[in-house]
Amino acid sequence: MSKISVKARQRKREIIVKKYRKKRHFLKKLKKYDLLQKLPRDASPVRLRNRCTITGRCRGYIRYFGISRIVFRSLVSQGFIPGVKKASW
Template identity: 75%
Template structure:
């Protein structure tokens, strides 16, 4: 489990990215890099990190399901993810 402060920081960044998205796009199209640099650093979508929606873990993230590999295995073994079943041979 990620610390609550890291989860909160990620949510804060997501809000800031959405807030400045139109401004960033307009400044990039007009090649006005001076004003683009004046925007907050967290306004850049590059600073976002994919995190598990349940635990906040950033490594082993499965984009299709939005969760980490550990939670994926846990939920699949319980049968909570439809269309996916545990492989055995």
Template identity: 60%
Template sequence: MARESVKARDRKRRNLVAKYAAKRASLKKQGDYMALDKLPKNASPVRLRNRCSMTGRARGYIRKFGVSRLVFRKWALEGKLPGIRKASW
């Protein structure tokens, strides 16, 4: 499980990206890279990292469900994900 400070930093970055998205798009369209450089570095979507919504784990992230592989497995075994079941052959 990720530390709370890491999760908080990720939330802060996501808020900044959302706040500056329109401004960044317009500056890029105009080609004004000097003004684009003056925006906060954390406003760039490249700096985001996919993290599990439950634990904050960065690795083993399943994009379709928004959680890590560990949480996904737990939910699947508990039957909390409709249509998902353990394979057997």
């Protein structure tokens, strides 16, 4: 479980990236790199990190479901994710 401050920082970055997306694209298209550098650092989508929506864990993230492997495993075993079942052979 991540610290609340880490989750809050991630949400803040997502909002800033969304806010400056069009402006960044426009400046890149015009090759105005000096103006691009004056934007906030957190406006760059590279600074985002894939995190589990439930726990905030960044490692073992399954992009298709948006959760970490640990949460995924518990949700599958409880039957909350339709169409997925535990493998056995």
